[in-house]
Amino acid sequence: MIVDELIDQALAMVQGRKVIDVRAGLGYTCVMLEGSACGLAYTFRNELGCCCGILDxxxxxxxxxxxKIIPWAKESDRLKAAIGLAAVNAVINDPGKNWDTGNVLNAFTLHESDTFGMVGEFKPILSKVRPMTKNIYVxxxxVPEGSELYPADTxxxxxxGCDVVVITATSVINHTIDEVVSYCKNAKEVxxxxxxxxxxxxxxxxYNxxxxxxxxVKNPELILQIVSQxxxxxxxxxAIEQVLLRI
Structure with a gap:
């Protein structure tokens, strides 16, 4: 599984660092490690339940x-999985690297004949895509009744059949990413x-x-406050910088 490989990568890089802070916010979860390294992960607040969202x-x-918490990224408990992935990202998403920055909206090209697929609705991206092609699956x-969205089982x-695909990284947390990427083998951009x-x-x-x-995270103290609130x-x-990494 992809999440297992990410865990292995983070464990190989963590170098014995300890957890300095953990914030499980309503929107995102944040983990800070020694050296002020911070990582983020989405909080599935509607899937935590009345008991499984409580950490013993x-x-x-x-x-x-x-x-000890990096392997939580593969837990079925959504909060533990978010904490685990945030710890993975604290290790891997190093703000000291010379990353390319920018917005994903400008990072891919669509032709009118292309079919666009999006797993997880990102409205800002959709607003750019709609004038470029009419062949869109989200x-x-x-899916609310009467919506133009497609249910995940489709x-x-x-x-x-999609040429360009955008996938939400929350699929790593709910462990659907492996199945989703298996259907993207014909895409020129994922x-x-x-x-x-x-x-x-x-x-x-x-995985194509x-x-x-x-x-x-460029401002650790600020991101902890924002997530907590x-x-x-x-x-x-x-508090963050948007990064684009072409593979």
Whole structure:
């Protein structure tokens, strides 16, 4: 599984660092490690339930070796998985690297004849795509009645016919990414997007992924405050930098 490979990559890089802070916010989860390295992951707040969202180790995470929580990324408990992936991203998404920056909206090209697929609705991207092609499939787990969205169970039918595909990085947290990318083998461009994205070409290049559009945390103290106060993607912008990694 992709998540197992990401875990292995992070464990090989963590170098014994300890957990300095953990914030499980309504929008995102953040983990800070020694050296002020921060990673983010989406919080599936509607899938935590009344019990499984309660951590029996709460209050004991600070000072724990990071290699103890990185493997949580493969847990079925959505909160543990978010904490685990945030720890993975704290290790891998190094703000000290010389990343290419920019917005994914400008990173791929669509022709009128192309078919565009999106797994997880990103409205800003859709607003750019709609004038470029009429052949659009947007898949979501929960589709409101009367919506133009396609339910996730139609992915095997329609995604193999898409030329350009954008996939939310939250698919790493809910462990659907392996199945989704298996239907993208005919695509010329496959992008993983969102602040939860691990910037790890060593793993993703094996799966026909061509572009990673994620974030690095530039202001750790600010991001901890924003996450704790229920901030989402837009609120986090002053504390992060959008990164584009072409594979």
């Amino acid at each position: 180790v709460a209050g004991n995470l600070i000072g724990m070796n990071a290699d 898949f979501e787990q929960n 992915i095997p039918r329609f995604l193999p 992008c993983i997007v969102g602040p939860s994205t691990p910037l790890c070409p060593e793993v993703f290049r094996k 992924i061509t572009l990673l559009a994620g974030s690095v 229920g901030g989402g993607t837009m609120s986090m912008k002053p």
